[in-house]
Amino acid sequence: MRKSSKRKTMRLLDTIERLRAAGLRPTRQRAALAGLLGSEHRHISAESLHREAAKAGVPVSLATVYNTLHQFTEAGLLREVAISAGRSYFDTNTGDHQHFYCEESGELVDIPGNAIVVDGIPGPPKGTAIDRVDVVVRIRRN
Amino acid sequence: MRKSSKRKTMRLLDTIERLRAAGLRPTRQRAALAGLLGSEHRHISAESLHREAAKAGVPVSLATVYNTLHQFTEAGLLREVAISAGRSYFDTNTGDHQHFYCEESGELVDIPGNAIVVDGIPGPPKGTAIDRVDVVVRIRRN
DNA sequence: TCAACAGATTAGAACAATTCTAAAATGAAT
DNA sequence: ATTCATTTTAGAATTGTTCTAATCTGTTGA
Structure with a gap:
């Protein structure tokens, strides 16, 4: 073998x-x-x-x-x-991280979760709890 | 009249x-x-x-x-x-702000832009510039 | 004022992504 | 091996959006 x-x-x-x-x-x-x-x-x-x-x-x-x-x-x-709309991706990386998204090419690029920090999120509406925070940094070629 | x-x-x-x-x-x-x-x-x-x-x-x-x-x-x-995918919204508020999104009801709720702060975004990939940073805080009823 | 034309609107067809359906196939437990 | 619940499948159906070609409407200038 x-x-x-x-x-x-x-x-x-x-x-x-x-x-x-x-x-x-x-x-x-x-x-x-x-x-x-x-x-x-x-x-x-x-x-x-x-x-x-x-x-x-x-x-x-x-x-x-x-x-x-x-x-x-x-x-x-x-x-x-x-x-x-009309574009859904699945990511094999389930760990804490976010994405760059290129409007022109439709490509995703990872942003490590330890790099990015989101602060000041208000309490969620009554009767709900935060499930996840998604950050998409939209980029364009120049 | x-x-x-x-x-x-x-x-x-x-x-x-x-x-x-x-x-x-x-x-x-x-x-x-x-x-x-x-x-x-x-x-x-x-x-x-x-x-x-x-x-x-x-x-x-x-x-x-x-x-x-x-x-x-x-x-x-x-x-x-x-x-x-298959759900696109238009927002009449074009100012700086972000959103809660309820997975169950499909509703959006505004988060004022002065509340939320995103920090530590790495430099965008070579040849690109940041267009916009979108934050979606996904919530669920409990 | 109105003729003419670029630009806008329309119904319906076409399209893309996704979900549904009901029938056939398969894995797990006898 | 037999059975039964689960899974897979092809193809139809659905959803959200864009395209097309014909028709209509603002605007401009005579």
Whole structure:
């Protein structure tokens, strides 16, 4: 067995464990998608992941990609980043951080959470609690 | 002439002046929509403004509502607030401020700009400049 | 005042992103 | 192996938005 193959196998087992831990049945498709998401932090859309899966020879329906992304998000494996109407990203980095967003290219760039500080947020309206604070720094080429 | 009618007329003239000043031809529809947007600060969607116009007896096509909202935004009369895929708001308050967003109700609540402070934003990627910093404080009922 | 034309509006088609549906397939537990 | 709940799937449906080509309206200048 070659090294790369062995590594792949170990990653797969890992993935299956993580799915189980998240309370998700480790199906073929979920494991494949989790594998594609990989360990490096990335910003993906449903469409782009669907294309990637197809390219990797894992035929998954677009509906399943959407289902899976939402389940992963609920399970805390992903974070959804709202940018603009009709443009939704999923971020494999669920830790504390924010984003630059380039209006022209549509690209996201991370801002480490320890860099940015938001201060002076008033108490939330009665009967509600703060869930998360999202900062999007919109940038333009010049 | 009744008081309310006089007030209405004055507002209309005002509106027309503001449109001209923004370099927009003061058409029936633009004046009507600008009038509906009124002077109090509000958060609206294209759909909601379209419904309002219909209810007020001003038949405007949805396409015109979209066109007008975008033109007003470009002219600096409105600010667009991106909340989530498939949910875009226009804010009649173009001054410095941010928002609470209630995940459950979809409502926006203003946070005065003088309250909130964002610090420690790193220099933007090479070749780009910061256009705007958007803060969305996501809240949930409890 | 009105003719002419650029610019604006319109209904409806087209489009993009996402969700729904009902049927077929699969994983887990006997 | 059989069963059953869960998952996947293709394709239809929905939603929000933009496009298109025809029609209409402000504005300008004769």
